[in-house]
Amino acid sequence: MKQLVLTITACVLIACSGNKANKELAQKILADQDFKEVKERALKVVKTGFNAGDGYGEVWIRDYNTFIELSAEVFDKETLKENLLVFFRLQGDDGNIIDGFIPKEKAVQTEGGYEYIFNDLEPNYAGHKNTVETDHETSLVQAVYKYIKKTGDTAILNVQVGNATVAECMEQSMEFLMNHRWSEKYGLIYGATTADWGDVQHTHPWGVYITDDTVYCVDIYDNAMLLIALDNMMELIPETKGKWQTIRDDIAKNSMKVLWDEANQKFIPHVYLDKSPYPEDFNENEIYYHGGTAVAIEAGLLNKKQIKTALDKMVANVKASGAGSIGLTMYPPYPEWAFENKGMYPYGYQNGGDWTWFGGRMIQQLIKYGFVQEAYEQMKPMTDRVIKNDGFFEWYTVDNKPEGSGTFRGSAGVLYTALEQFYYWAHE
Structure with a gap:
């Protein structure tokens, strides 16, 4: 009995200590002036349009998917819906979605530029598709889901686009992946060999189009994005569940079976459909993919213990590289010879650049899974540099210098969503 009383007392003390720590953290979050400033700046920058940033003319679906919730704070729903409908009007006959x-x-x-796509259904815009990617279809489904959750406009699902409704177009986009990007060998979707979530393949000086030299592989980012999209679609359109639930569950199982390295507690960068394009003495599995891991957590593939291990590895990688935040794409980066595109040098662009666009997604997952203190600590370097550099920059060098567009709306979007999560937790 004495032992039981002591045990209960210890549990109460731990609980009180935890409650006190949570209250202190909540007060710190609510009082953080940088958080308030970044939130206001995010709202301000998203008011200026829908292209990815000041360095881009296009509206990209993989970007729009990450700031549509922020856009919903400052634009009416009809404007947001029209952007989504443009993607559906330019959808291919095989179900593919433009970039x-x-x-x-x-x-x-x-010459050597984008090959533009036109459709009689869309009078105002032309599309293009970076064919080395396998996330356009999944990004659009996710964006529709976020739009509906934010606005309550379920009527968009019944909007007619040509001969199909938006709901039918969404399912057709998922069928495109099954018909044209499906590996029977692994039971997963495949794409070209890129750096984690990147859109530049290892071969060709530009690297955005599939060529005769493309080497195909399965990776965690593409398949995690598909899992999220299927979950979103089945929630919005319950009648699709009968067909897609088993497919979804098999992809989740195969993602861990094929891509998870249990011994090293990490995802294998690429599992090739044929063979690796790299020399035998290059151990690609030494590379840790930060972005794909964050999206895998969002897809529900890792348990809480594995998430904590992932965070510890990311923090260690940041320290080892000298980078500014856990938005570090990967560590170590690929060698200089691994990509023909000259911008993909070690720690350049998607090959070890530091992208808030994905670091912010990891923050969101840390909050979701209860690692709020850790999320706060890892969020601070990202908000600090928004203020210091007066902008939401596309990416940062390994020594924390800003690069690319200074109004990168994807960065603003993921930070804004994370801040909303922080405030919700603190008020609760």
């Missing part, structure tokens, strides 16, 4: 769209008058074909 981005641009006003027709700006869609000037240049």
Whole structure:
């Protein structure tokens, strides 16, 4: 009995200590002036449009998916809906979704540039598709889901686009992945060999189009994005569940079976459909993918213990590299010779650049799974540099210098969503 009383007393003390720590953290979050400033700046920058940032003319679906919730704070729902409908009007006959769209008058074909896509259903815009990616379809389904959750406009699902409703177009986009990006060998979808979530393949000086030299592989980012999209679609359109639930469960199972390295508690960067394009003496599995891991957590693939291990590895990688935040794409980066695109040098662009666009997604998952103190600590470097550099920059060098667009709306979007989560937790 004495032992039981002591045990109960210890539990009460731990609980009180935890409650006190939570209250202190909540007060710190609510009082954080940087958080308030970044939130206001995010609202301000998203008011200026829907293209990815000041360095881009297009509206990209993989970007729009990450700031549509922020856009809903400052734009009416009809404007947001029209952007989504443009993607559906430019959908391919096989169900594929374009990468981005641009006003027709700006869609000037240049040698070696984008191959523009036109459709009679869309009078104002032209599209293009970066074919090395396998996340356009999943990004659009996720964006529709976020739009509906934010606005309550379920009527968009019944909007007619050509011969199909939006709901039917969404399912057709998922069928495109099954029909044209499906590996029977692994039971997963595949894409070209890129750096984690990147859109530049290892071969070709530009690297955005599938070529005869493309090497195909399965990776965690593409398949985690598909899992999220299927969950979103089945929630919005329950009648699709009968067909897609088993497929979804098999993809989740195969993602861990094929891509999870249990011994090293990490995801294998690429599992190739044929063979690796890299020399045998190059151990690609030494590379840890930060972005794909964050999205895998969002897809529900890792348990709480594995998430904590993932965070510890990311923090260690940041320290080892000297980077500014856990938005570090990967560590270590690929060697200089691994990509033909000259911008993909070690710690350049998607090859070890530091992207808030994905770091912010990891913050969101840490909050969701109860690691709020850790999330706060890892959020601070990201909000600090927004204020210090006066902008939401596309990416940062390994020594924390800003690069690319200074109004990168994807960065603003993921930070805004994370801040909303922090405030909700603190008020609760």
